[in-house]
Each structure stands twice: as structure tokens, then as C-alpha cells.
Amino acid sequence: MPQGQSVDRSVVPAVAAALALGWLAGAVWVPDALGPLTVLAVAAAFGLRVAGRPTGRAWPAVALVAAWLALGFGGAFWLQAQPFAGLAWVLVVVFLVPLPVVPWLYARSFDDAGPGDLEGRP
């Protein structure tokens, strides 16, 4: 396996383990951290299959999803005490706006050739 690709792929378990530990700690002791941790976990999930891939088309999509989630969650937290504004923010920003955008981003970044070997064969 090319050296560069093995370095990229090793990011996967490192990030996963860090997020798992962080989430457990947050859920038990620091519940206010669960919002940012959720954003990181979802962004990391989207980035899972991008690690080690030769194409860079997927990375802007991952970054966009992460930014939108951060905005959505931050706004929801800020408006939680506003009955109608909070509901509207959640429905529009967190749900309706990304509804057509995310599938479009996926289609745009879809790689017909695939990412290459998945089982570590040389």
C-alpha cells in the first residue's frame, strides 16, 4: 500500500477513537459539549470515505456540511427560549434548507471510479 495512503487511512481510527472518548465524557460529565461533538461526529462520518482518496472533490462538500450543521445547532441553542423563532429555525435551517442541497452535493462529488482498494491489498 502506498505510504501516503496508509497515513491517511490511519486517521480514520484515530479520529473515531477520539470522538468516541469525547462523546462518552461529554454525555456523562459535560453535556453542553454534545452539540459540538455531534457536529464533529457527523462531519467525520462524511469524511470517512474521503480519507485516502486521490480526488479532492468531496472535501469541500464535507466542509460545507460541517459549517451548516454548526450554524444550525448554534442557532437552535441561541433561540431555544423563543417559541416560534426556535421552531422556525429548526424546521427551516436544520431541516428544509439542506433537504435538496445534500443529495445534490453527493451527486456532484460522486466518483464513478470508486476509491480504490478497500481491503488493504497491495
Added chain:
Amino acid sequence: MTVLAIVVVLAAGVAWWGARRARSASDYFAAGHQAGAWLVGVAGTAAAVSAFTYVGGPGLFLVTGVGSLWIVLSAPLTGALQCRVVGEPVVELARRHGALTPTELIGARFGRAARAAAALVVVIGCVASGAVQAKAAAVLGESFLGVPGVAAAAIAILATTLYTAAGGMRAGLLADAVQGGVMAAVALALAGAALVAAGGPGEALAAIERARPELLGSFGAMPPPRAFALYLLFCLGTLAQPHYIQKFFFLRSRSELRRLPAILTGALAAMLAVWLGVGVAGTALAAQGRLAVARPDELTPAVMRLLGPWAVLLAGIAVLAALMSTTASFLNLAAAALTRDLPAALGRAAGSVTAGRAATVVIGAAAVVLGVQSERTVALLGVAGWGFSTAALLPVFAIGLAWPRARGGAVAAAIAAGAAVDLALEAVRSQLPPGLEPGLAGAAVGTLVLVGLSWGPMTPLWSARSARAPGTPGGRAPQRQDGS
């Protein structure tokens, strides 16, 4: 009873059609690998959306308001996330190894121990999730159709068992697609009608704000940590549900994945309209004093009765379609796990399609017995069932498939650890901090086990013994044991 009788007749027809076409294991468990994006997208969404959405969801809105929506707010993401993280590797690996089911794929990639662990989880998870559908069928029977709950559950689940046992997923996929179309159309109609009955969205929200303002805002009556935990559970959990992953085995080619997220997302959004529309309208009607419900699961039936007989009939049909489409997948997956995966893990030949049919019947009966006896609400049962699969299988499908160094023994240990943590925490759910979802906790522990044991020193116990492609060290040719 007329609706149930029609369902039985239609099920028999689908069973006859499917039985004539499901001749091989590939037909029975993977619908012959011939489906395109539209069929898989609509049928896959139907299988994914269970009676939880029609009964449990609105009922949960009555209790927690906007907080309940955090379970479904990740819907814009999940189609693309599934295709990217799981769909692409599953399609490629399934072709390479000739795998027909998620558990078979795990075995091909990670070895027999991992396959056995995954198969046990699938059987337990599918029976439990089938019990959720049986519970929903009981609610459906009593509240919508005016028949005893046990009878409704037995008829609905056993009708599903009939066509699933006879035709496998060749029958199941067709039935699911028809059911998906019905579910989406009815969901939109009922949501709109319910909101009109409540005076329109504005008046309904105003009524809720006057009577129960704590239900509105960004999180309703739910603590934000719990809302975020549910968002994450139902977002990442889509990567670990066997009946979600199953649809990728039906695709005829990788290129179908490009447009699949758009179809999945659109179909899902249409079906979820009933959760928001009936939830808001029903809560408003209760606040206005026009509805009285003793249990959350009674909200949807009460709203439908207020709308009229046409709504009761349509809702009954939609709920029936939802639970049957979901149950079909669970039955097929659990049958595969019992007749193919567990024998293979023990070094024996896979069972025949006939054995698969017999196992389907047994599992269906078990789901009915468990479901009608449960005292939990449909929503709570649904969350628990979803969490169990997430805890056990998320590390495998999310991390394992993306990391070539993941070892077979480590994967088996991660599955066991995640499942054990989930079950232990589920038993004490009421005592847990708001953000500590058992399913996510199990997945986190499973991830740490997978990473730790794979990164640790190489020992025979943890070394991968997967069927690597010929020409690689330790590799052997993948073997199909069913002759298809």
C-alpha cells in the same frame, strides 16, 4: 376487518408471484441484484419508515414537542451519508465476494467470528424490531380498525411472513415499493388534513403556545443534550441498521448510487410530514380540549377519528403498509442470519431457500408474541431497537469498512461489547444522564474495542482470517455455498 382481509389476499398474491421468481438464494435474499435507484429508493425508504413514524412520532410530539423532531431532523443528511459511508463499499465488496446480506459481507471481510457475532445481533435486533411492528399493529387494530390488538398483530405480521417466506426479497421489494408510494401519499394527505382541522399551522402553534409553551422553541420539552444525542443516534444509526444496509445489495450497479440519495431523501421527507403535521395538529387539538388521550400512542388514532372514517381507513392502510414493509426486511435478514450465517460460522453449509422460508415463519411468530406482551410505547420500543443495532454494528460498518487494518477478532469483540453495553444501559435507561443514549454509548465502546484490539500487538486471537482475494497473503477464493 375488511382492510385486514384485503391485506391477506394481496399478500397471498404477492407471495404467489414471488415464489415463482425466487429460485435462488440471490433472488431470495438480494432480489437478484437487478433493482435500479428508484425501486430501491422508494422500497428502501418504506422499509426504513416503520409504524414508529405514524404512531410513535406524533405521540412523542405530544410529550416533548419540538424535542421529538430531533429524531428526524437528520433526514436531509442520512440518504447521502448512507450511500457514501456504507453504500459504496457494500456495493463494491458484495460484488467482489458474492455476498448477499450484510452479515455475509462482514464474514467475507472480517472472518467467521465476526460473521457469527453479527448474525446473533441481527437475529436479536430483528426479532426485537419485529416486536415493535407487532406492537404497532396491535395499536392499529384496537385504535384504527376496531379489532382486538392480538388479532390485528397476528394477521398483519403473519400476512407479511407469508409473502416474505414465499418470495423473499423478490416479493418484498415489489411490495415495499407499492407500500412506499401509499405511505408517502397518505402521509402528506393526513398531515394536511390534520392541520386544517386544527385551524391551520398558525392557529395550531398558537394554541400550543397558549396551553403548553414548553413544547415549542428549538428543543421543546427535551433537554438539549438529549436532543443532540437523539440526532446523532438517528443520523449515524442509519449506517448500522441491517434493513437499511440491505437495500444496497439489491442494486444492479454502482452507478445507481449517484441519484439514490435524492430519492431516499425526498421519499423520507414526504413520509415524515405525518410526524410533524399530526403531531402539531393533535397536540393543538388536545390543548383546545377537542381531543382527550390517555397514552401518547393514542394521539394519531384520536386525530384520525376526529377527521372522519376516510382518515381512519387511510391511516390504517398507511400504518399497515409501514409496518409490513419494515417487518419484511427484518424477517428476511433474520432468516438469512439463522440459515446462512450461523451455519457458515460453524463451518457448515448454508441452509436452502426452504430452510430460509421456515425460519421466516418462526421469526414472525416470535415477533408477534413479544410485541403484544410489551408494555412499552411504540416510540420507546423503537428507540431501544434502533439503539441495539447502532451499538453493535456502527463501528463495523462505519470504521471497519473504511480501515483496511481492522482485524476480524477485533470486529467480533466490538460487536459483542457494543451490544452488551447497550443492553446494560437500556435496563437502567431512566437513571441515565439526558445525553447518554445507550445505543451511542455502546457504539462508542465498540469503537474503542475495535481500534484498540486492531492496533494492538498481532496475536492469533485477533488476527484477521477473512477471505481475502486470491493472490494476497493468507487469501483464499471466496466460496458460495448455495450454488447460485
